[in-house]
Amino acid sequence: MAEELGITVKKDEDFSEWYLEVVRKGEFVDQRTPLKGFDVLRPWGYRCWELLQQRIDELFKENGVENTYFPMLIPVSFFEKEAEHFEGFNPELVKVTKAGDKELEEELAIRTTSETIIYHMFSKWIRSYRDLPMKVNQWVNIVRWETKMTKPLVRPREFLWQEGHTAHATKEDALKQVEKIKEIYRKIHEEFLGLPVMILKRTDLDKFAGAEMSLAFDMVMPDGKIVQGATDHLLNQMFPKAFGVQFEDKDGKKKYVWTTSWGLSEREVGCVIMMHGDDEGAVLPPLIAPYQVVIIPIVFENEKEKVLKEARKLEKDIKRLGIRVHLDDRDEYTPGFKFNEWELKGVPLRVEIGPKDIEKNQIVAVKRNDGKKFGIKRNELKELVSILNSIQKELFEAAKKHLKGRINDAKTLEEASKLLKEKGGFVRVNWCGSQKCEEKINEELTAEVRGTLYGKQEKIFGPCIYCGKNAKEVAYVAKAY
Numbered sequence: 001m002a003e004e005l006g007i008t009v010k011k012d013e014d015f016s017e018w019y020l021e022v023v024r025k026g027e028f029v030d031q032r033t034p035l036k037g038f039d040v041l042r043p044w045g046y047r048c049w050e051l052l053q054q055r056i057d058e059l060f061k062e063n064g065v066e067n068t069y070f071p072m073l074i075p076v077s078f079f080e081k082e083a084e085h086f087e088g089f090n091p092e093l094v095k096v097t098k099a100g101d102k103e104l105e106e107e108l109a110i111r112t113t114s115e116t117i118i119y120h121m122f123s124k125w126i127r128s129y130r131d132l133p134m135k136v137n138q139w140v141n142i143v144r145w146e147t148k149m150t151k152p153l154v155r156p157r158e159f160l161w162q163e164g165h166t167a168h169a170t171k172e173d174a175l176k177q178v179e180k181i182k183e184i185y186r187k188i189h190e191e192f193l194g195l196p197v198m199i200l201k202r203t204d205l206d207k208f209a210g211a212e213m214s215l216a217f218d219m220v221m222p223d224g225k226i227v228q229g230a231t232d233h234l235l236n237q238m239f240p241k242a243f244g245v246q247f248e249d250k251d252g253k254k255k256y257v258w259t260t261s262w263g264l265s266e267r268e269v270g271c272v273i274m275m276h277g278d279d280e281g282a283v284l285p286p287l288i289a290p291y292q293v294v295i296i297p298i299v300f301e302n303e304k305e306k307v308l309k310e311a312r313k314l315e316k317d318i319k320r321l322g323i324r325v326h327l328d329d330r331d332e333y334t335p336g337f338k339f340n341e342w343e344l345k346g347v348p349l350r351v352e353i354g355p356k357d358i359e360k361n362q363i364v365a366v367k368r369n370d371g372k373k374f375g376i377k378r379n380e381l382k383e384l385v386s387i388l389n390s391i392q393k394e395l396f397e398a399a400k401k402h403l404k405g406r407i408n409d410a411k412t413l414e415e416a417s418k419l420l421k422e423k424g425g426f427v428r429v430n431w432c433g434s435q436k437c438e439e440k441i442n443e444e445l446t447a448e449v450r451g452t453l454y455g456k457q458e459k460i461f462g463p464c465i466y467c468g469k470n471a472k473e474v475a476y477v478a479k480a481y
Helices: 015-025 043-062 076-080 083-092 115-125 171-192 238-243 267-276 301-319 335-345 355-360 383-404 413-422 435-445
Strands: 073-075 094-099 102-110 134-143 158-168 198-201 211-220 226-235 246-248 254-256 258-265 293-297 325-327 349-353 362-367 373-377 407-409 426-431 448-453 473-478
Touching: 015 267, 043 134, 043 158, 043 171, 043 267, 073 076, 076 102, 076 115, 115 134, 115 158, 115 238, 115 258, 158 171, 171 211, 171 226, 171 258, 211 383, 211 448, 211 473, 226 267, 238 258, 258 267, 267 383, 293 301, 293 335, 301 325, 301 349, 301 355, 335 349, 349 355, 349 383, 355 362, 362 383, 373 383, 413 426, 413 435, 413 473, 426 435, 435 448, 435 473
Parallel strands: 293 325, 293 349, 407 426
Antiparallel strands: 073 102, 094 102, 134 158, 158 258, 198 211, 198 448, 211 226, 226 258, 246 254, 349 362, 362 373, 426 473, 448 473
């Protein structure tokens, strides 16, 4: 294999550099643009995003959510209407002040998120309880001028995402929506991407600007750092009040709506690569893989046409099974080169066919995640579906085992500091619930209180790790990207 295509760094020796090599050489992303953090999603990486997008979109629509599109440019004055929201996003806003040579009458911002413009429009669409609930989603790009170090897919300055917004007559109905989205995101992470998550309720210090409650889907990467995946928010009524989103209820009284917002981005593709990849490159779960099977003909000059003819027939037969399959019949590369290239890109299953296989009326299948080989009779191709299902399950189980090993308990700051340094992941600590203690814990450990486990009251196992007073909750502390 050409040296420039191979991974030169081991995953467990230099995780950050390994990741950069995989996303670049695996042709997921190209960072060679004039602006830092404004990367190109190459066709292979974009197809992963498309497959993820398609599945989420199906689940949203089953929940009655409709797709829409709101403008990219938003008046800065809209952000200023909700002070907490403006304070939270102002450092990341990219502002537009000129069009050509002319100064704009009003300063505009490229969207960092779209609550403000959406609730401006909700105020025009919602008049009566009959208009509720209103559920919309948009698939768009976002620009947030990150001041931290950028990382392709995981922390770029421009990224692709979906953001959903709903309006409801009651807080109870809005909470039910939060629960529905939580379950959709859980399914996407665990069943589709093979990524086990900790669903944490963010603290008041860390929740979304303008939210009453924020849920975050946190994942522990192999280097022990945390990546925040999807987020799911019950918003307070500051947005409806700021933008006048009211409805006339059944009793004839005017009331403000309750709203939710929720989002998931291309970051998930980066997390898949980080979690499942190995020293040879990416290892994609079959459900998100652009090609689930790649066919490599093993050709010799005297039997070339015979093998290629059978390989083309095989491709059609596999496609009939509903499998995304690609026949690599390029003349200019050897089978060995092709093996390595498709391993780097993460194709879950390689199928080999040569003269001897044709004689035996079989194919050879090789799993990307563990290298195991299977001889499969030509009339038993349905076995490929079972193998792909097993790969999907095996990747999730391996990631779940990794997560379980990265959750540890600490009763003192010294213990917590040692665990974060040596093992990474989450450290569970007892916490009194005060913001002052949270800030001190973050400061002392140079980490973050990520929140408390949502939907479960965990047993307290000691006093607050900082002040020593009675603890009210078990909090999860970690270092994040």
